[in-house]
Amino acid sequence: xxxxxxxxxxxxxxxxxxxxxxxxxxxxxxxxxxxxxxxxxxxxxxxxxxxxxxxxxxxxxxxxxxxxxxxxxxxxxxxxxxxxxxxxxxxxxxxxxxxxxxxxxxxxxxxxxxxxxxxxxxxxxxxxxxxxxxxxxxxxxxxxxxxxxxxxxxxxxxxxxxxxxxxxxxxxxxxxxxxxxxxxxxxxxxxxxxxxxxxxxxxxxxxxxxxxxxxxxxxxxxxxxxxxxxxxxxxxxxxxxxxxxxxxxxxxxxxxxxxxxxxxxxxxxxxxxxxxxxxxxxxxxxxxxxxxxxxxxxxxxxxxxxxxxxxxxxxxxxxxxxxxxxxxxxxxxxxxxxxxxxxxxxxxxxxxxxxxxxxxxxxxxxxxxxxxxxxxxxxxxxxxxxxxxxxxxxxxxxxxxxxxxxx
Numbered sequence: 001x002x003x004x005x006x007x008x009x010x011x012x013x014x015x016x017x018x019x020x021x022x023x024x025x026x027x028x029x030x031x032x033x034x035x036x037x038x039x040x041x042x043x044x045x046x047x048x049x050x051x052x053x054x055x056x057x058x059x060x061x062x063x064x065x066x067x068x069x070x071x072x073x074x075x076x077x078x079x080x081x082x083x084x085x086x087x088x089x090x091x092x093x094x095x096x097x098x099x100x101x102x103x104x105x106x107x108x109x110x111x112x113x114x115x116x117x118x119x120x121x122x123x124x125x126x127x128x129x130x131x132x133x134x135x136x137x138x139x140x141x142x143x144x145x146x147x148x149x150x151x152x153x154x155x156x157x158x159x160x161x162x163x164x165x166x167x168x169x170x171x172x173x174x175x176x177x178x179x180x181x182x183x184x185x186x187x188x189x190x191x192x193x194x195x196x197x198x199x200x201x202x203x204x205x206x207x208x209x210x211x212x213x214x215x216x217x218x219x220x221x222x223x224x225x226x227x228x229x230x231x232x233x234x235x236x237x238x239x240x241x242x243x244x245x246x247x248x249x250x251x252x253x254x255x256x257x258x259x260x261x262x263x264x265x266x267x268x269x270x271x272x273x274x275x276x277x278x279x280x281x282x283x284x285x286x287x288x289x290x291x292x293x294x295x296x297x298x299x300x301x302x303x304x305x306x307x308x309x310x311x312x313x314x315x316x317x318x319x320x321x322x323x324x325x326x327x328x329x330x331x332x333x334x335x336x337x338x339x340x341x342x343x344x345x346x347x348x349x350x351x352x353x354x355x356x357x358x359x360x361x362x363x364x365x366x367x368x369x370x371x372x373x374x375x376x377x378x379x380x381x382x383x384x385x386x387x388x389x390x391x392x393x394x395x396x397x398x399x400x401x402x403x404x405x406x407x
Contacts, residue, residue: 005366010355029225032383037215044181046390049190050211050372057177057191069123072199075102076127077135079184083193086255090367095200102139110142119145125154127192129178131162156191183390185262188371206364211372228377232384235272242299243274246281248340249306259374266378266389282339293346301354305340308333
């Protein structure tokens with residue numbers, strides 16, 4: 001697949017995946033794709049958020065007053081914050097504001113923040129679908145900023161009887177409704193990700209520009225359908241149970257945390273699932289590569305890289321030693337890409353399944369397209385394997401036990 005935003009190159013169609021499985025499921029997945037496209041019109045469907053025609057639950061005119069804040073704090077857990085973190089890290093050069101993320105319980109981080117940042121000059125976004133997330137509420141309350149009619153707090157939660165929504169009414173805080181049908185890991189292109197993106201100074205329309213591309217455009221749809229069939233087949237056979245996310249582009253690290261949750265929480269059910277492992281490379285060439293290439297053959301590799309169109313830092317080595325001639329005038333990007341290409345050659349030689357996502361730009365459109373692609377592919381894999389991609393019963397069980405222990 002070749003688009004102006006990224007290429008997707010795969011060796012999945014080699015002899016270890018039978019072509020007859022593709023042909024057998026072709027009509028099934030085409031019907032599934034049509035059903036998903038039609039479901040985008042249903043506002044109660046999770047994937048409705050990929051409909052670029054829907055209106056989000058906020059007005060730009062109402063948010064403008066918050067753009068005066070140079071410090072922004074996001075408080076949330078899992079899918080309520082991972083998307084915004086991915087956006088901030090990937091597009092940091094466009095963002096002129098300082099953004100802080102509280103995505104775990106960390107007493108020292110809270111204490112340090114309260115000492116170093118002027119809270120009155122900071123905007124706080126508190127995000128939780130249920131409105132009852134223990135870690136989110138605990139972090140929010142530990143900042144001691146909750147007062148009547150406080151002007152620098154935004155609450156995003158479902159509009160029902162929950163802690164955050166009730167606090168927003170009691171203290172007259174600015175409130176934005178979280179869609180009831182939308183789980184956190186699918187919410188990045190909704191209010192959950194787009195409100196932070198707007199306040200960071202980004203163009204939220206560009207994120208949502210190509211959300212339906214993989215359901216409507218022939219070549220893009222063909223790639224999505226084919227990969228969904230192959231990956232669902234792999235999942236059912238349980239031969240490859242680990243997905244290694246090899247990251248050659250540091251600014252994609254947070255996006256891969258978002259991807260990790262999407263894959264693990266959507267597909268990890270009924271004794272099936274992929275374990276997504278994020279690996280920073282080429283650093284991990286020197287610690288994990290031996291296992292990757294010569295250990296158990298239970299891994300699929302997703303390789304992420306970004307073409308650097310700007311001047312890259314180079315190596316000047318000619319006058320130092322003749323032994324270093326091979327590095328002279330090579331950019332660090334060239335050296336890193338050589339290591340990536342060498343790894344791909346080894347994967348090919350060892351007949352290990354991989355695919356490479358080669359990104360060409362750092363803009364809102366690229367990230368929006370990546371979010372859309374992985375959401376659609378994950379849902380299609382789940383549908384083809386008979387798994388509900390939208391629930392997380394094991395997570396809910398732990399939440400219930402936690403509340404019981406605290407009470």
